[in-house]
Each structure stands twice: as structure tokens, then as C-alpha cells.
Amino acid sequence: MHDIKLIRDNPQAFDSGLARRGLAPLSSRVLDLDQRRRAAQTSFQETQARRNEASKQIGLVKRQGGDAQALMEEVAGLKDRLAASEAEEKALGEEIDRLLMAVPNLPADDVPNGPDESANVELRRVGTPRQFDFAPLEHDAIGEKLGLMDFQSASKLSGARFVVLKGKLARLERALGAFMLDLQTGAHGYTEVNPPLLVRDEALYGTGQLPKFGEDLFRANTGHWLIPTAEVPLTNLVSGEIIEETRLPIRVTALTPCFRSEAGAAGKDTRGMIRQHQFTKVELVSIADPDRSAEEHERMTACAEEVLKRLGLPYRVIVLCTGDMGFSSRKTYDIEVWLPGQNTYREISSCSNCGDFQARRMNTRFRRNGEKTTRFVHTLNGSGLAVGRTLVAVLENYQQADGSVLVPDALKPYMGGLDVVTPDV
Incomplete structure (x- = not known):
């Protein structure tokens, strides 16, 4: 607003x-x-x-x-x-x-101008892509050869853009989510929240999904909406509030299923797990003092990057241009992970500073110590990370010539010490 x-x-x-x-x-x-x-x-x-x-x-x-x-x-x-x-x-x-x-947020002064993703600017690359002595497969081929990723059964149950994970792959996805939550809460100071997955209209107006993007959402016959991201309930936890300065920044995180109709993605990523109607994601949300939100943006992005560093996954960070930014964002960093099966980097996290755009829609303010007047807070959100896409990256980067997949060291405590994913017997 x-x-x-x-x-x-x-x-x-x-x-x-x-x-x-x-x-x-x-x-x-x-x-x-x-x-x-x-x-x-x-x-x-x-x-x-x-x-x-x-x-x-x-x-x-x-x-x-x-x-x-x-x-x-x-x-x-x-x-x-x-x-x-x-x-x-x-x-x-x-x-x-x-x-x-219906008007999007205005871009920050330092956001590069451009019509679309071609004008995004790469800031840094971290990690060196692995050199394979065999032709690396894409994640869906790896999962299906393992017998642990089943798109046919998912289609029978729910149609396109769903998947059934089984056995060790189901546990690996669960391990990734738990690892991310533990990292963000233990090392980075975020407070874990278990929010509702169904929200009212007001919550989606507050974060900017409504009124313009209703077709991208799933609506229940109760009048509720399935959340497209935990950003919606987490950010709206402070809607309508006046927050004392001493409480800022508020940092919260959640591991939730997310639901998106992908109305605008016809023909894109129709195979595999890259773009699905239902996926799991760890979300990071900060409610910040306007004078510190740029600093908080850098911190949040670093928190998301740390997941990839600990998993040993090569990635790059880009700043989105004006034509590629989300509706509510004034500045966005995308983190893209290297996928050897596709021989390219793919988005795995977006970390956005929304300034006071969402706060105005939610009427969320803060009061400085000793002052009677109030100001709008700044809100920030980011993926820390998208769990399904991280699973995709682990499968492709840790695949072996025999079709097995090594378990990254950071995940072994969550896998009962399992070193390698092989077909379930």
C-alpha cells in the first residue's frame, strides 16, 4: 500500500x-x-x-x-x-x-532497471560445481530409478504437479526441513512458529497476494485460503499492532506445506519437483526498524545462504531488476543453486525487503522509546529454504554413477547415520 x-x-x-x-x-x-x-x-x-x-x-x-x-x-x-x-x-x-x-511496491533506488530476468545482476558465486565422470541425471530420473519418487501415483491421486516420496527419500526431505529449522532457530535466532495453513482474506491483502493474485491461490469452500507461503501467517502475526521499539527486530520462522495453483506457469517445469502445487518450505520473516531493514535484509540472505554452505551445494546470489521483482518487494535477492542435471542455476530462495508496503496494508506500527508518535515497521521475508528444491539439488549434486545418492554430512544426524540413499529393498 x-x-x-x-x-x-x-x-x-x-x-x-x-x-x-x-x-x-x-x-x-x-x-x-x-x-x-x-x-x-x-x-x-x-x-x-x-x-x-x-x-x-x-x-x-x-x-x-x-x-x-x-x-x-x-x-x-x-x-x-x-x-x-x-x-x-x-x-x-x-x-x-x-x-x-493493485499497485506494486516501488523499487529501491539501488535496484537495477530492466524489463525481465535478463537484466538481473549476479553478485557472487559460492562453491565450485562438481565435475562428473559420467553424465549426471536430473532429479526425477534419479528418484524414479531409486524407486522412491512416484509421479504416476501422485497423478492418480491428485493430477499433475504432485509427487509421492517414499522410504529414504521421504526421510531425506523430512531431514532437510528439520535441519533448516534447527539451523535458523539455533544458530540464527529465529523463533519457530507453527501457524495455520488456512487464512482469511485480510491476511492475504496484508501481504499483497490479494486482490491481484487470487488466481494463483487455492480457496477452500469455507472462505479460507490455503497459504501460498508461510510469509502470509507469519507476517500477519503483528497486523494491527503497535510494537514497542525494544521488541524489534522480530524474527520468526516456520516449516509448512505451501499451496500454489501455478496459474501463470503453464508449460513451465511440468516434469519433476521444481514447480508443484504443494511443496514444503522453511520461511524466514523479520519485522524491523526502518533504519535497520537494509542491514536485516543482508542478514536474512546470509542466513539462507548458510543452509547451502553447510550442505556443500554450489550457488550464486543475484539482485532482481525492477521488471522481475515480486509485487510487495522493494528489493529482492534470489539465491540460485547449481543443478548439474540441468546444467544451470535454479532459484531456491528469494529474500525480499518490502519496506513499509505490507505494514501499511496491515496497519502495523512501532513506537520509539520516549516518543508518543508511531511509524510503520518494515517487513522482510525469505525462503530458508524451499525444501523440495533443496532435495532436488542434493539428489543432482550428490548422485553417484551406480544410481545411489550420498547423504551430505550435515544431514546424517537426521538420517540415523545413513551414508547413502539406495533403492528400498
Whole structure:
């Protein structure tokens, strides 16, 4: 959500930010609606004042034995004008809200300009891709040869973009999730949360999935929505609150299933586990002081990177350009893991600083020590990591010529000491 006062004060900056997103100017339309709304508000106030004055005059005239009929008729007419002004102000305010609710966050000044992912900028590479003495397979071929990854049964149960994991692979995915949670809570100070998987409309409006991206979500017949990411419930834990400065930053994490319809992904990654309707993810969320959110963004990204470092998986970090950023983000770092079966890097985490964009939608503020006034917090979120995609990376990077898969050292305590994944007997 955008601050209407900032748009009034600097409409050119607002339109410039939209232009960097590839969007048309909008300030004139917003300000026209705002001017009409404020005029209706002024009319209401002036009419209310005249009504109060006329009502007093009625009493005075009657006490003096005069005829107050004209004043009484005026008051009756003013009542209708009040209702009309109030209705107009409300309708215009709702129209402004609807308009701004569909407008994405403006990019930070240091975000590179560009139309799409081709303009993203690589910041660093960590780790050296393994040199194989055989042709590495993609993860779905590895899993199916092991007899532990079953897309056919999943399709029978649920259709496309689902998978059934069995035996050692099911345990390996569970191990990855537990390892990530332990790392983020134990080493990085995040508080583990087990949130609801079903949320109301308000929660998705708060984080920006609604109203624009409803087609990407699954809705229950109760009116709830299945969460597309734990970012939604975790961030909304502080919706409507005024937080004392001493509580910041608030850092929370959760391991949850996530559900996405992938409405805009027709034809993309139709094989394997890269893009599914249901997947598991460890989410990181920070509620931060605006003066520290850039620092918190770097910290969060480092926390996500640490998972890959401990698993020994090569990766790179890129900063997304203006044309590739998510709706609520003002700046995003993507972490892409090396997949030898595909011979490319693929996204495994996005860490975003949303500034006060979500906080305005949720009405979440904080109060500095000794001050009476409040300010909007900054919100940040990131994957720490997507568990299914991390499983994909482990399978492809640790595969052996005989079809088995070595277990990374960091996961062995979670696998009962198992060193290698082989077909279940």
C-alpha cells in the first residue's frame, strides 16, 4: 500500500517508480480522486457545522416565540446533504484503496532497471560445481530409478504437479526441513512458529497476494485460503499492532506445506519437483526498524545462504531488476543453486525487503522509546529454504554413477547415520 501523502507531495517520484516497474503513470488519477474525496470531506464538515448552528437557532427562535419552520426545513435538508457527502467520501476513499491495493511496491533506488530476468545482476558465486565422470541425471530420473519418487501415483491421486516420496527419500526431505529449522532457530535466532495453513482474506491483502493474485491461490469452500507461503501467517502475526521499539527486530520462522495453483506457469517445469502445487518450505520473516531493514535484509540472505554452505551445494546470489521483482518487494535477492542435471542455476530462495508496503496494508506500527508518535515497521521475508528444491539439488549434486545418492554430512544426524540413499529393498 502506498502513502497518499507522499503521492501528494511528490507525484513525479511515484510515477517514476512505477515507470521503473514498466507501469503507466497513475498519480494524476489518484490525486483527482483524492481531491474529490477531500472536497466531499470538507463539504461534510461545513454542512455539519451549519446544521449544528441552525439547530441552536431553532431553539433560540422557539424560546422567543418566533417561527422556526424555515430553519427546521433547512436542518432537514442539511441532513440529506450530510448523508450524501458522507457516502461520496466513503465511495471515493474505497476507490482510492482499490486502486492503490493493485499497485506494486516501488523499487529501491539501488535496484537495477530492466524489463525481465535478463537484466538481473549476479553478485557472487559460492562453491565450485562438481565435475562428473559420467553424465549426471536430473532429479526425477534419479528418484524414479531409486524407486522412491512416484509421479504416476501422485497423478492418480491428485493430477499433475504432485509427487509421492517414499522410504529414504521421504526421510531425506523430512531431514532437510528439520535441519533448516534447527539451523535458523539455533544458530540464527529465529523463533519457530507453527501457524495455520488456512487464512482469511485480510491476511492475504496484508501481504499483497490479494486482490491481484487470487488466481494463483487455492480457496477452500469455507472462505479460507490455503497459504501460498508461510510469509502470509507469519507476517500477519503483528497486523494491527503497535510494537514497542525494544521488541524489534522480530524474527520468526516456520516449516509448512505451501499451496500454489501455478496459474501463470503453464508449460513451465511440468516434469519433476521444481514447480508443484504443494511443496514444503522453511520461511524466514523479520519485522524491523526502518533504519535497520537494509542491514536485516543482508542478514536474512546470509542466513539462507548458510543452509547451502553447510550442505556443500554450489550457488550464486543475484539482485532482481525492477521488471522481475515480486509485487510487495522493494528489493529482492534470489539465491540460485547449481543443478548439474540441468546444467544451470535454479532459484531456491528469494529474500525480499518490502519496506513499509505490507505494514501499511496491515496497519502495523512501532513506537520509539520516549516518543508518543508511531511509524510503520518494515517487513522482510525469505525462503530458508524451499525444501523440495533443496532435495532436488542434493539428489543432482550428490548422485553417484551406480544410481545411489550420498547423504551430505550435515544431514546424517537426521538420517540415523545413513551414508547413502539406495533403492528400498
